[in-house]
Each structure stands twice: as structure tokens, then as C-alpha cells.
Amino acid sequence: MGENTLKRELTNRHVLMIALGGVIGTGLFMSSGFTIHEAGPGGALAAYIWGGFVMYLTMLCLGELAVRMPDAGSYQSYAAKYISPSAGYVVGWMSWLNWAVTIGLELITVSLLMERWFPHVQTWIWCIIFAVLLFAINALSTRSFAEVEFWFAGIKVITIIAFILVGGAVMFGLLHLHGKPAPMFTNFTEHGGLFPKGLGAIVVTMIAVNFSFQGTELVGITAGESKEPEITIPKAIKNTVWRILIFFILSIFILSALFPWKKAGLVESPFVEVFDGIGIPYAADIMNFVIITAVLSVANSGLYATSRMLWSMSRKGMISPAFGKLNKRGVPMLALTVSMAVGCLSLLSGVYAKDTVYLWLLSIAGFGAVFIWLSISVSNLLGRKQFLREGGKVEELKYKTPLYPIVPILAIILNSAVIVSLAFIPEQRISLYCGIPFMIACFLYYKFAGEKRMHGIQQQAGTEINPSYKSL
Secondary structure (H helix, E strand, C coil): CCCCCCCCCECHHHHHHHHHHHHCCHHHHCCHHHHHHHHHHHHHHHHHHHHHHHHHHHHHHHHHHHHHCCCCCCHHHHHHHHCCHHHHHHHHHHHHHHHHHHHHHHHHHHHHHHCCCCCCCCHHHHHHHHHHHHHHHHHHCHHHHHHHHHHHHHHHHHHHHHHHHHHHHHHCCCCCCCCCCCCCCHHHHCCCCCCCCCCHHHHHHHHHHHHHCCCCCHHHHHHHHECCHHHHHHHHHHHHHHHHHHHHHHHHHHHHHHCCHHHHCCCCCHHHHHHHHCCCCCHHHHHHHHHHHHHHHHHHHHHHHHHHHHHHHHHCCCCCHHHHCCCCCCCCHHHHHHHHHHHHHHHHHHHHCCCCHHHHHHHHHHHHHHHHHHHHHHHHHHHHHHHHHCCCCHHHCCCCCCCCCHHHHHHHHHHHHHHHHHHHCCCCCHHHHHHHHHHHHHHHHHHHHHHHHHHHHHHHCCCCCCCCCCCC
């Protein structure tokens, strides 16, 4: 066993692509047409712009925290240090569960996509094959995970750029979709205009859109294994935000122009429809391959995030020290193994309890994603104040959240608004019914067992609890 410290093997290109890979997935490639169908062309654009703005504010908050305190525990560590240890405990488990469930959901999705080419092979076989593949990639080394994620994300980025160029050419008549004339801007003005279902439809879709931007926060986790976090993290946040916004908003704009909103939600994948409609051979098969890489990319990032979260919590005495051990390649193998095992357990819920456990886990994951963004905003607000109280100066910060405290306060308000809005949407309300009790259970466990355990483990190790850690 080597030194029990994560190796700093991630370069700027790795961090950038990990952040992109965690965000760009089936939400854009498959569900974007449905968003347009539900909110109309103007409503879909407004929802994505709004969701992107919330993401931007949250990432500005994360940037200051990650550069000042690069830690693989990221937002869990910041919540524990600047809010309270119990808050950090809850955030850690919400994040871990969020990504562990996501791994299972993505494996189910990729197995269903493989049915297109291998209809007679049972889906569980593909789940096992890809689970073993992802585990091996992550177990080999941090760098092997990053290199695979770099190429996974690269395939997605190239596909989106190609779609924007081809779709733009169709929109303005340089190419023709199914031999029809160029739509130009007619689908923005006809069929009910920009907001055919009213402004209220934006609220419903905005929640799903906000979820689709989740994954950018993985930049914070990579800070613990970045070579030069003070350089790579600000660059990655800046480049990730504007690239995601351009990719998502331009894609939605072109899709809205090419398809009447009533038709947009009826096609299997609007990306397939465009490539296939202008006569590109094997368009559906090409897009099926791209979507498979997109899904595997998200699962790959999720497995990395869950293992590092368990490692970080173990190092702080919040869970068993066994999860904090690294092998000679700098990989937390027990944390990786348990994360993959729980991710695979969620596959069973997709097979045997589609209408109950599966939905509950999915709801907790969605709720947890927004909750994590909220914790990042609060940690930034309180963290800067504590830094100044301890004698630090703003000029000493290598990366500063701009317009402090306006940015973190606005991020807190907007992320809280998303959570509150769930109570007024019947289809989304179950996320509160599942998410809030889970949070309360984590908090109670920490107060009655975890806190005492943490003190005991840290005393055994001869360390002291950070004096800034104060219980609620």
C-alpha cells in the first residue's frame, strides 16, 4: 500500500472533459424534443437559459471553494467545514446515493440501447459486461478513468457540433430535411407562437432542465486529484459553463426551428431525425452509438464521484477507515467496489419494482442533485465570511466569486425555489416525499451514532476535529 493520498494525475483537459461528460447525456440527445413539446419553442429556450444561469451562479460559488481548499470530498467537505459536520454528512450521503443510483439507471439505459443490434441478448448480460468494463477502467488508475472520459466526452462534443452545423444548414435551406423547404423561423411564429402552453409550462420543464445540467459540480471533486487546481479549476469552470450553454441553447434553438412543437416530442430522437432526414447513411445506428457512449460517460463519471466521496468521508472519520485506504495506484478500491455494487443493486429495482423502488430512488437522486447545488451556494457564502474572520484577506484568494455576496445569495434563492416548486407539481412531488425523509434519517443517524463514531475514529488516529466544525 502506497501513501494514503490521492495522486494528482488530472490535467486541464481531463478536468474539462469530466465536467462536460457528466452533463451531456440522454437528456439532450433523447429528451430535448419532449421539452420543446411541453413548453413550446420559446418556453424550452427560456427554461434552458434559466437553468444555465442557475448552473453558472453555482459554479462561480464552487470555484472559490475548490481553489482555496482542493479536496476530493468537494462540496461534502465544504458543507462539513462551513455549515456543520452534520450538514456535511447529509450532503455526502445525498451525493453518494445520487450518483450510485445514476450508475444503475445508466447501465439499464445502455442495455436497452444495445437491443437495437442484439435483440436476442438479455439486457442483464449487457449490464454485467459494461459494469465490469467501467469498474476495470476506474480500478486501473485515476488517469485511465480520465483518458476514457476524455474520449467519451469528445465523441459527444463532436456530435453536437456536427448537429449544430447540419441543423443550421437545414434551417436556412442549404440542406433539406426529407426534401421539404427551409423552415427558417416559421416554427417560432406559427402553431401557437413562442409560448403555446403559456408561461406556466416553463416551470414544469425547468425542473427537468435543471436536472439535466447536473454533473458540472464534478469539477469540485476533481480538484483533489488535479495537478494545479488553482489553474485548472477556474479554467475548467469557465470553459465548461460557456460550452455547455452554447451546446444546449444552440441545439434547442435549432430543434425548435426544425420541428413544430407538437411534433418535436413524437420523434424517437430529434438528432437521429435530422441526420436521417438529410440522407446520412446509418444515421440511426451512428446516433445509437453516440448515445451509448454518452450514457457510459455519465456512469463512468458517477462511479468516480461516488468512490471519491466515500474516500473523503472516511478520511474525516464519518465512515469506516477501511474506505479511506488506497492501493498502490492511488485508487480507493473498497469505496469503488461498494459504489459499483450498490449501483448494480439499483438494477434490480428497475427489473422487479419499476413502479415503486425504482421511482423512489430516481426521485431521491433528482432531489439530491438540486440539494447539492444549494449546499455549494451556502458553503461559499459562509466560507468567505469564516475566511475573513480568521484573518484572511480577499486579495489573497487565487479565485474569487465575483459580486460576493450577491452571487451566492442569488444562487441560494434560485436553487431553493427549484426545491420549493417541486411541492406544487404533482408529478415531481414524490421527490420531496422520498428526499426529505432520507435527509432527516441521515441527520438523525449522525447525531445519535455518527458524531460519536467520528470523534472515536479521529481520537484513535491521533487527530483533532477541525475547530470550525460545530454541530447544529
